Amino acid sequence: MKCQKCDKKATFHITDLVDGEPSEVHLCEDCAQAFLAPPADDDASDVMPAMAGLLAQQLAVGETAEELARLDKQACPVCGITFREFRKQGRLGCPHDYVCFADELEPLLLNIHDEIHHVGKVPKGYGANAEQQTQLIRLRREMKEAVAREDYEEASKLRDEIRAIEATRDAPDPSGENA
Amino acid sequence: MPLNFEELAQASGEWLKGSGPESDIVISSRIRLARNLAEFPFIARATPADRIEIEKILHARIAASNDSKKFPGELLYVDVSELPEVDRAFLVERQLISRELSESDGARAVAIDKREQYSVMINEEDHLRIQVMHSGLDLETAWAQIDMLDDLIEEQVTYAYNEKLGYLTACPTNVGTGIRVSVMLHLPALVITRQIDKVFRSLQKINLAVRGLYGEGSQAMGDFYQISNQVTLGLSEQELVKKVSDVVPVLIDYERQAREFLVRESQETLHDRVSRAYGILRNAQTISSEETLHLLSSVRMGVNLGLIGDVAIPTVNKLFVHTQPAHLQKLAGMELDSSDRNIERASYLRRHLGGDGANTTHN
Numbered sequence: 001m002k003c004q005k006c007d008k009k010a011t012f013h014i015t016d017l018v019d020g021e022p023s024e025v026h027l028c029e030d031c032a033q034a035f036l037a038p039p040a041d042d043d044a045s046d047v048m049p050a051m052a053g054l055l056a057q058q059l060a061v062g063e064t065a066e067e068l069a070r071l072d073k074q075a076c077p078v079c080g081i082t083f084r085e086f087r088k089q090g091r092l093g094c095p096h097d098y099v100c101f102a103d104e105l106e107p108l109l110l111n112i113h114d115e116i117h118h119v120g121k122v123p124k125g126y127g128a129n130a131e132q133q134t135q136l137i138r139l140r141r142e143m144k145e146a147v148a149r150e151d152y153e154e155a156s157k158l159r160d161e162i163r164a165i166e167a168t169r170d171a172p173d174p175s176g177e178n179a
Numbered sequence: 180m181p182l183n184f185e186e187l188a189q190a191s192g193e194w195l196k197g198s199g200p201e202s203d204i205v206i207s208s209r210i211r212l213a214r215n216l217a218e219f220p221f222i223a224r225a226t227p228a229d230r231i232e233i234e235k236i237l238h239a240r241i242a243a244s245n246d247s248k249k250f251p252g253e254l255l256y257v258d259v260s261e262l263p264e265v266d267r268a269f270l271v272e273r274q275l276i277s278r279e280l281s282e283s284d285g286a287r288a289v290a291i292d293k294r295e296q297y298s299v300m301i302n303e304e305d306h307l308r309i310q311v312m313h314s315g316l317d318l319e320t321a322w323a324q325i326d327m328l329d330d331l332i333e334e335q336v337t338y339a340y341n342e343k344l345g346y347l348t349a350c351p352t353n354v355g356t357g358i359r360v361s362v363m364l365h366l367p368a369l370v371i372t373r374q375i376d377k378v379f380r381s382l383q384k385i386n387l388a389v390r391g392l393y394g395e396g397s398q399a400m401g402d403f404y405q406i407s408n409q410v411t412l413g414l415s416e417q418e419l420v421k422k423v424s425d426v427v428p429v430l431i432d433y434e435r436q437a438r439e440f441l442v443r444e445s446q447e448t449l450h451d452r453v454s455r456a457y458g459i460l461r462n463a464q465t466i467s468s469e470e471t472l473h474l475l476s477s478v479r480m481g482v483n484l485g486l487i488g489d490v491a492i493p494t495v496n497k498l499f500v501h502t503q504p505a506h507l508q509k510l511a512g513m514e515l516d517s518s519d520r521n522i523e524r525a526s527y528l529r530r531h532l533g534g535d536g537a538n539t540t541h542n
């Protein structure tokens with residue numbers, strides 16, 4: 001099969017979603033690289049502009065168009081980013097994404113780093129409740145939404161919850177226990 | 180304290196000193212750490228209000244450790260969102276902020292120490308980008324310093340971190356240690372002898388990335404190449420520092436061999452190339468930034484090989500940066516369009532290389 005953009009042999013068969021509709025694209029290696037590269041404006045300082053490309057490649061191989069469409073609709077409950085948005089921008093929305101998109105990220109991380117386990121530095125204060133941190137992101141978002149719809153009763157309830165968490169967090173935890 | 184750009188423009192930053200081990204070939208050693216606050220979304224999903232809050236929190240914390248004298252050196256805190264474009268470009272040319280920080284929108288800032296050794300960017304791709312830069316090959320010291328700085332900031336905030344993946348970053352390419360260890364090398368002889376591609380391919384095989392002087396594209400400006408680790412997960416910070424450190428002597432050796440080869444096999448051609456470059460830089464009436472980088476590269480090699488005796492390496496290093504568009508305008512104290520910049524650049528070069536158009540044949 002010939003590449004859709006030039007006359008070379010097509011070696012990449014990519015499933016792309018255009019406005020939610022899956023479509024097949026057949027490209028040679030050079031054209032595939034250009035196609036998969038993230039938009040020019042965000043690769044200026046990126047050591048690996050091929051990141052979004054790697055991800056697209058891995059998904060194109062592993063998933064059918066339907067599976068990909070389903071995957072794309074998945075959203076992080078904390079920051080609200082969809083998998084499609086991440087796939088397009090190559091940037092995650094919040095720390096929790098590493099948990100909620102773990103199944104998709106793991107092969108990507110292996111592809112990039114050849115490893116999925118951190119062996120380096122550990123923050124000295126680590127042990128402060130990590131669960132609470134993601135909870136804080138969600139509560140802040142809900143509070144903003146409550147304020148936006150002028151539900152001040154709900155907003156002040158949420159503010160109290162945030163303060164309660166912040167109070168426990170600020171007290172140093174001598175046991176250093178993890179969540 | 181506000182940053183005094185005029186003072187900074189006259190000064191020469193740490194990485195331009197031209198000192199430190201192997202500084203004929205290794206321009207600078209730099210380490211960067213990417214960090215995020217656990218309780219905020221990453222920048223891509225942060226609202227303008229989130230960004231303002233993140234900036235406020237980090238500004239206050241960095242200022243507090245600076246005031247308590249825990250921070251090494253006195254810091255200048257710059258609100259990047261309020262800077263005119265030329266000042267932002269100036270900081271990019273000086274390698275104190277990234278192009279991404281310069282060009283993005285919303286609340287963002289940088290803290291710089293006066294010697295230009297440290298810079299802490301706020302609201303870049305990650306909430307925090309901590310950077311330490313040294314002249315010459317000195318990655319171990321840079322690591323010791325940035326490790327301490329990271330601890331100092333971490334005392335007061337909670338970083339996004341989990342046991343399995345380490346430091347969590349906006350881009351999965353940085354997750355784990357969040358560290359980018361890089362050295363900037365001047366490799367003109369490997370370019371002239373056409374061995375540079377071979378070198379790149381072997382570096383890529385061992386998972387090291389290669390980029391040009393000001394980042395984008397593969398075409399390096401003025402034969403400067405930045406080598407850095409590509410992997411950030413599964414190896415410790417020390418191992419990654421070592422991985423980059425270990426390859427540098429090999430590259431230095433290749434470059435020295437290529438230079439010796441040129442001196443031995445084509446002394447006249449080499450001497451001619453260097454002298455012509457020097458001659459043009461000392462006499463041109465108008466010159467582009469690309470041509471300047473290209474010629475300065477030959478001059479720099481010529482000085483290191485003893486073919487040019489009356490210029491010092493720190494002067495040449497300084498010229499590389501001071502002839503960039505934003506620097507020229509800051510030094511001239513006015514905005515200049517592209518053709519005026521070419522004239523100003525030529526005049527700046529003549530002044531600093533002792534060429535006046537008159538005494539050009541004088542060695």
Ligand SMILES: [Zn+2]
Nearest residue numbers: 003006028031
């Ligand atoms: Zn093609």
Ligand SMILES: [Zn+2]
Nearest residue numbers: 076079094097
């Ligand atoms: Zn999220």
